Amino acid sequence: MNVIITDNGFETDDWSHGFTSLDQLAANDTAPVLAIDLSSDADPSALLGRLESIDMIRVDFPSFADGRGFTIARRLRLMGFQGRLRARGHVIADQYAMARRSGFDEVEIDADLAARQPEDHWVARANWTAHDYQSRLRG
Numbered sequence: 001m002n003v004i005i006t007d008n009g010f011e012t013d014d015w016s017h018g019f020t021s022l023d024q025l026a027a028n029d030t031a032p033v034l035a036i037d038l039s040s041d042a043d044p045s046a047l048l049g050r051l052e053s054i055d056m057i058r059v060d061f062p063s064f065a066d067g068r069g070f071t072i073a074r075r076l077r078l079m080g081f082q083g084r085l086r087a088r089g090h091v092i093a094d095q096y097a098m099a100r101r102s103g104f105d106e107v108e109i110d111a112d113l114a115a116r117q118p119e120d121h122w123v124a125r126a127n128w129t130a131h132d133y134q135s136r137l138r139g
Contacts, residue, residue, distance in 0.1 A: 003114040004086075005096065005107040007126040010119045013108070015084075019058055022046060040068045044075045051081045058108070061089035070102040077103035093121035 004011045019037040025046075035056040038044065047054065057076060059069040073085055087099050088108040099107055109117075 002088075002108050002110055005109065005122050006105070007100070009123045009126070010114065011106075015056060017055075019056075025050075038072060040066055040072070042072065044072050044079065047076075047081075048079065051076075051079060051083075054081070054083055056084040056086060057081065058086040058088050059104075061087055061091050064090045064092045064095065066090075070098055073099070073103040093117045093125060096122055096125040 002013060004013050015035065017034045019035045021037045022039070022042050025036065034054070035058065036047065036054055038057060038059045040060050040062055042059075047057075059072050061069045069087055069091075073087070076085060084106070085104050086106050086108055087104045090113070091099060091107050091109060092113075096107065107122075
């Protein structure tokens, strides 16, 4: 079972509607889609004109060294996406602040990673707005 991480720590997954992959989303289909799975190499502009009908987007992180998901999150927010944005996969606690700053609302990790990086590791980084580099430079 996967673990969801928010600024409050570990939580159970409350999303029960499933996900549609970007390649399964027909280009001319205008039916509302509740949730989309994006791979780390996806182009978020493929969702232009549809963002209002999407409740959640989950972006895959195949490796903790693969930062493309942070760029995807930022682009989605700049495109106007207001729904839930979830990072899924190999995100480590040290990357939580970056995930939140780039636009993610939550992180989804597997139980093995949660055991190696327990809740207190993530909660220690939950005050992500107070410890960014630019704030320290300005202060």
